[in-house]
């Protein structure tokens with residue numbers, strides 16, 4: 530799904546937290562959103578996901594303004610996921626149930642995804658008994674199961690152990706490469722951005738300071754000067 534942001538402003542009371550004149554995310558891209566605490570990354574993700582409103586400005590998804598149809602085709606995964614008070618199976622199946630997918634097909638898709646994500650043993654656990662990392666895996670499975678056109682990820686692997694991180698990153702990568710899902714990933718980890726992202730939006734104080742191919746952003750004069758991506762000098 531292509532996203533075009535035009536003259537977006539978001540204020541919380543007197544506080545302006547976002548001001549983005551123009552930003553275009555191409556369909557099928559895998560774009561990292563990086564920048565200091567309080568830069569407005571999560572606010573942007575919430576607005577794009579329809580979970581918060583704008584003060585002014587427009588967002589176009591594949592050329593259309595937001596509508597029920599558009600929101601049906603996207604999903605947001607947060608660092609602290611909100612799971613339904615039911616089993617893990619039910620949580621993962623839920624988006625398919627909403628979309629009236631046949632019961633048998635739901636069963637097949639949930640089991641297959643659980644197997645790919647090495648979480649079959651969690652399927653009949655109650656969601657509220659899961660650890661933080663397990664809950665994040667379930668939230669990602671619930672997002673991937675309906676093959677969204679747009680996947681918004683806000684630090685989705687923050688509490689994840691290294692083995693699960695490999696699985697989750699590979700699933701996310703696969704959604705982008707095989708299904709053509711457009712992905713926006715908020716991350717503080719340059720190593721993760723390097724593994725996954727083609728482009729980076731670098732935000733600061735509510736504005737997009739840089740946008741482009743990952744290497745260009747990391748090695749931009751501004752970021753070298755501020756040593757923002759110092760870690761990047763080692764790994765690239």
Ligand SMILES: Nc1ncnc2c1ncn2[C@@H]1O[C@H](COP(=O)(O)OP(=O)(O)OP(=O)(O)O)[C@@H](O)[C@H]1O
Nearest residue numbers: 541542544546564565566567568569570571572573
């Ligand atoms: N509901 C709210 N009411 C008032 N201010 C808010 C609200 N949500 C966020 N803010 C403010 O908006 C600014 C941007 O917050 P946001 O969470 O988008 O930043 P972020 O870049 O995601 O930060 P972090 O890296 O710490 O997660 C911050 O100054 C924050 O305090």
